[in-house]
Amino acid sequence: MKTFKLDWIILPLLGMLAVLGLWEISSLTWAKDLPTPAKTWEVSRPYLAEPFAKRGEMDQGILRFIWYSLILVAKGYTLALIIGTPIGFMLGLSPTFTKIFDPIIQVLRPVSPLAWFPLGLMLFLSAGRNASELGALFTIAVCSMWPTVLNTAVGVRAIPQDYLNVAKVLKLSRTKTLFKVLIPATLPYMFTGFRLSLGIAWLVIVAVEMLIGRPGIGGFLWQEYNSAIYEHIILCIITIGVVGFILDRLMSLVEKRFKTA
Amino acid sequence: MAFLELNNVSKHFGGAPVLKDINLSVARGEFVAIVGFSGAGKTTLISLIAGLLKPAAGTLKLNDLEITGPGPDRGIVFQNYSLLPWLSVFENILLAVESVNPNWSAEKRKDHVEKHIAMVNLTPARDKKPGELSGGMRQRVSVARALAMDPQILLLDEPLSALDALTRATLQDEISRIRAETNKTVVLITNDPDEGIYLADRIIPLTAGPGATLGPSFTVEIPRPRDRKSINHDPHFKQLRREIVEFMLNSKTERHTAITKKLVLPDIEPEDLNLPRTMTGWRKTPIRKGELKEEAVEVKP
Ligand SMILES: Nc1ncnc2c1ncn2[C@@H]1O[C@H](COP(=O)(O)OP(=O)(O)OP(=O)(O)O)[C@@H](O)[C@H]1O
Ligand SMILES: [Mg+2]
Numbered sequence: 001m002k003t004f005k006l007d008w009i010i011l012p013l014l015g016m017l018a019v020l021g022l023w024e025i026s027s028l029t030w031a032k033d034l035p036t037p038a039k040t041w042e043v044s045r046p047y048l049a050e051p052f053a054k055r056g057e058m059d060q061g062i063l064r065f066i067w068y069s070l071i072l073v074a075k076g077y078t079l080a081l082i083i084g085t086p087i088g089f090m091l092g093l094s095p096t097f098t099k100i101f102d103p104i105i106q107v108l109r110p111v112s113p114l115a116w117f118p119l120g121l122m123l124f125l126s127a128g129r130n131a132s133e134l135g136a137l138f139t140i141a142v143c144s145m146w147p148t149v150l151n152t153a154v155g156v157r158a159i160p161q162d163y164l165n166v167a168k169v170l171k172l173s174r175t176k177t178l179f180k181v182l183i184p185a186t187l188p189y190m191f192t193g194f195r196l197s198l199g200i201a202w203l204v205i206v207a208v209e210m211l212i213g214r215p216g217i218g219g220f221l222w223q224e225y226n227s228a229i230y231e232h233i234i235l236c237i238i239t240i241g242v243v244g245f246i247l248d249r250l251m252s253l254v255e256k257r258f259k260t261a
Numbered sequence: 262m263a264f265l266e267l268n269n270v271s272k273h274f275g276g277a278p279v280l281k282d283i284n285l286s287v288a289r290g291e292f293v294a295i296v297g298f299s300g301a302g303k304t305t306l307i308s309l310i311a312g313l314l315k316p317a318a319g320t321l322k323l324n325d326l327e328i329t330g331p332g333p334d335r336g337i338v339f340q341n342y343s344l345l346p347w348l349s350v351f352e353n354i355l356l357a358v359e360s361v362n363p364n365w366s367a368e369k370r371k372d373h374v375e376k377h378i379a380m381v382n383l384t385p386a387r388d389k390k391p392g393e394l395s396g397g398m399r400q401r402v403s404v405a406r407a408l409a410m411d412p413q414i415l416l417l418d419e420p421l422s423a424l425d426a427l428t429r430a431t432l433q434d435e436i437s438r439i440r441a442e443t444n445k446t447v448v449l450i451t452n453d454p455d456e457g458i459y460l461a462d463r464i465i466p467l468t469a470g471p472g473a474t475l476g477p478s479f480t481v482e483i484p485r486p487r488d489r490k491s492i493n494h495d496p497h498f499k500q501l502r503r504e505i506v507e508f509m510l511n512s513k514t515e516r517h518t519a520i521t522k523k524l525v526l527p528d529i530e531p532e533d534l535n536l537p538r539t540m541t542g543w544r545k546t547p548i549r550k551g552e553l554k555e556e557a558v559e560v561k562p
Binding site for chain 1: 311312313330331332333335337339341343344345347348356357359360361410
């Protein structure tokens, strides 16, 4: 296709216009409850104009909500990496370990966050006030660690024999082999896993927040649904999408740095 | 008494034997070159000596001790350099030095590494990553890494085959010089009889595979230092070359077949470090010859 100047900005704008048009038409015709784009903008403005405002527990500026959600995601995601990476390494290094645990992993992997969350709550019931937070962390960690686990394992298995031969010939100790050969050789794969995991963690947080009704972008969304302020639902959806997109971009920047390493 | 001794060594990878009845004995301080066709099993032979592979039968002894695995007494230069791309030249060599000499002070290790980088004339490239170096430079790093371990024997697997003729000549002289300086025992694998004659004390041809074995050894009686230009006119050189090439071609006439199969030549070409590695785990394009799915090869007498 021929490209012209500014096509990188004009073409996406065209796409956006098309979607907005479709949205406008829908809300005027078959989806009468769906607020129009203009109405949505009108009602959402205070949340965007004062992104840090705090008018009440569940009535805060959009960036504040994002911030709460991101903090919880960061905790759960860190936990996922700390648990997932070593498991990935063990799977990659030991065929026996793989034989033992692979079936379990394949069975647990497709379980939805909505199914994990009650288990998380139940596990931390004794924690009292913190139960829902710990349950949320558990859910994020359990759901988002699989891409890290699997990509790390693939990465370890894909290490060229040459590098392993070098480690053998140089008589590297186990720690040296791990830190100077195995980990650097696996890093590109690990970061792919990390990026995918972050995407899932962000998916999970919204679901979990809706369940516990805690301040955050997902909690806000659910509350506004209950109060029938549908404009805010759309605001939240767009916000969640944009934040997820930014997170993914940031991670792929990091990922690129390790590509040729 | 022989320093390195192989007795009736054979090796197969499941199928037909790659090497069989290999007998070799190398004296301390000797420079032996093994010449063989591509795919004959030269890398397999050197990997056996390095301890990276176990023989199917026979024994390998270094200094009268059975070779059971890799060890710092054998420095190996791989056919594809095998430098760690995430470490600089200095770090690649330091890794070897640290591992062999864990008790040395940091200062001493550093000096030792610098000395070996200087030995292969790479001081200006000290902090470069292997990906930023030319093939010849990478190979020199690889040689420096092997030497820095201060091995008793140096195993060189076609160290110069992937290089252009001019670089090749320069590095041959460098190997020759380093050999003279360090007086190490060397086993050089090569596919070029001239290179073997120029560098070695003794040349042993490896017959064409499968089931390759070592032929008679040819002693090179050309005094050192050898001169690249005049050696070509040396009658002894010419005669040696004729005999060796003749022997190798004869060993090949016995097998006249056309084969079309997946040839696994694991080390034939260095990995191209400049190609991006894809994230999904599957590379779209083969980065080495060995990864090509199929290769048709006509074997002629
Ligand atoms: N790990 C392996 N598994 C199966 N077959 C192998 C393996 N390594 C080598 N071979 C086979 O052994 C034979 C000899 O291989 P080798 O790499 O030793 O040849 P070479 O003489 O070093 O060749 P080149 O000159 O191309 O480097 C080949 O036919 C190859 O297919
Ligand atoms: Mg080889």
